[in-house]
Amino acid sequence: MRSFFRVVPTDEARARIAECTCVATESVPVAKALGRVVAEGLSAAVDLPHFPRANMDGYAVRAPDTFGASASVPAYLKLTGTVEMGKEAKRAVGKGETMRIATGGMLPPGADAVVMIEYAEELGDASVTDATIEIHRGVAPWENVLRVGEDIAKGAAIFAPGRRLRARDLGALTGVGITRLRVFRRPRVALISTGDEIVAPDVAPRPGQVRNINAYSLLAMASEAGAVVSDFGVIPDRRDLIQRALARALARHDAVLISGGSSVGAKDITLDVIASFPRSEVIFHGISVAPGKPTILARALGKVVLGLPGHPMSALVIFELFGAPLLRVLGGEDPAGVFTPQRTVRARLSQNVASQTGREDYVRVTLSEHAGQRSAAPLPGKSGAIFNLVKADGLVRIPASAEGLEAGSEVEVILL
């Protein structure tokens, strides 16, 4: 019995991936920054808001003028005008006075609170000023007002480097007047599919041949992980052809994914080809994980090479667990967060699952809910099958130390 792999535990694989060097930076407008990774710490250049703003429709008042007011014992204030939206409020609200103000309006000098429209009534002809306003509820100072810098104060740190920007972050950047920012450029990633038995998706396979199932899924997953992807198509399992494709791919990309080559012979070719490049190093030959043990992490010409198992299910699970985090690290994201599954739910396992000690297992499960109890049912099926993964709602991790999990145990399901 031969040992083909130098296999590392999953924690070591994660540590090696976290060490990979990220790409260079570029400047982009905020409008195009969704999903981009912040490359330098940002802080607020201005107070937000930079003037006290009404947070409700109503009446700008001096809060003490309303203290104790109620529906049965109202306060009465003199209406002196209306705050114009988008303009500086220059006319002050004096003692016993009030002005109409709409949400977002600037609080006039003197005023320190807004009485909501629901708790006030205009007596007499509301179209003229000098009407009287009946206040049915007192307000505390600064009630219904957004004070200067209350949203964010000038100088406060906003986003640290390594943060991937979400939709709502763009508004926050806009709010403090940031219109461009420095982000990591998107990592450029090439996909080389190998295998004598693989044909392009649009070719009718003969007996013994299969269509390239992995390519479109891996390209889509890599682009979801923030990369710009190039598809190098299918290369037969010949040293010279793989060598040439890898040389071309390394020249213009930050990382190369090699899909296929999970059979022993194909794997040997991949490793040989990687070793033939200057500045090459095989970081690991395998991960003690199932599915997907024959996963290679290497460097060649200073670039990262990830060799994925050829089985569709294994390839996609490994990409989810290790490949996407690798691309996120290359893309500048804080490595501390990239291995934390982004979506998980808790469920009870519907049946026993066996597992091999010393190996981290990821079991495909479907989820169902019955009487408020969420249940995870392991899916049977072989690693060469893709529909098994299509049907799965998530993965349950069985730690390397466990011999399996018992029916009824509560598990965390990594949603796919």
Next chain:
Amino acid sequence: MRSFFRVVPTDEARARIAECTCVATESVPVAKALGRVVAEGLSAAVDLPHFPRANMDGYAVRAPDTFGASASVPAYLKLTGTVEMGKEAKRAVGKGETMRIATGGMLPPGADAVVMIEYAEELGDASVTDATIEIHRGVAPWENVLRVGEDIAKGAAIFAPGRRLRARDLGALTGVGITRLRVFRRPRVALISTGDEIVAPDVAPRPGQVRNINAYSLLAMASEAGAVVSDFGVIPDRRDLIQRALARALARHDAVLISGGSSVGAKDITLDVIASFPRSEVIFHGISVAPGKPTILARALGKVVLGLPGHPMSALVIFELFGAPLLRVLGGEDPAGVFTPQRTVRARLSQNVASQTGREDYVRVTLSEHAGQRSAAPLPGKSGAIFNLVKADGLVRIPASAEGLEAGSEVEVILL
């Protein structure tokens, strides 16, 4: 006290949104179909695999020849050759015979299982045929083999209309030979920002003015919901200008988002303008939800108009809860799933939260973990503030029937 809104409960708002008519369809290549919504039911045109395939590296055998084999009592088989990858295996494996086979290879006629390489040893010179293979573990029929149609059988339904395609679905489509498919086209959505106090993000606001915080966030969220977005910029609160912008937007889009106009006057203008179009109907004027009560759903010229509250936090929360589902319905997704939050975790509330009965409240929370217990802490802050939402990890829903939630109660947190 005036009542400004015809307010519907959240369930009714969801039902009205679910009724919206989806867009037309188009044909796209599978390589470009990530995130697109399937428009017609798809089934497998072929068996996958279409020949019996080895699922492991090893030896193709007749299973009965190995029955009872173990390390102490091995079975011995005659090696007759190697299955060539990507070729039809024509030479049969006879009784007492075996052939080398790599993962993905076609099982030769006669063979019905694969013995893994780990459980076999080649005796003598492995480079010649007619060597003897010692088998250390018996296999059951079809063990380590993917049978014809075992992944998916010809004719089996794959994806129903209304499914948004994920990365792994693309591989599945490829596997069964589908290279193009009919999907719903992406809904075209225009965003009109209104408000006399709003200036473009790149303009320095004067006292009383604020930058357009909502626009970039809403555009990004709409594109994440599958839409193709156009930004109409900021329109002052003037009937004729809003009317003209809305007319232009309706002419070329499936839906128009109007951001701003949450003050009473601005809201009235928006409603008046909508009513001025032929085939217009205000479906609701408000939702009994906080934040974001002043949300409008309407139709004009047969297109959908969604009026969002002007407060950044309210606008983004409402977009998350109702806007994105609306765009997903327009985009052909099955309405049954669009309101189910895609990412949730359970946590214990760190303090009491008050709520108004009759109104569904969404409280912003931050999450922390301590001694294996996840805790959700409500964030203070006003609806006009954006950073409140930036800091939030999620939302906790307080049902309309509740007066609030007590510290320590277990809640579901909708992750943002």
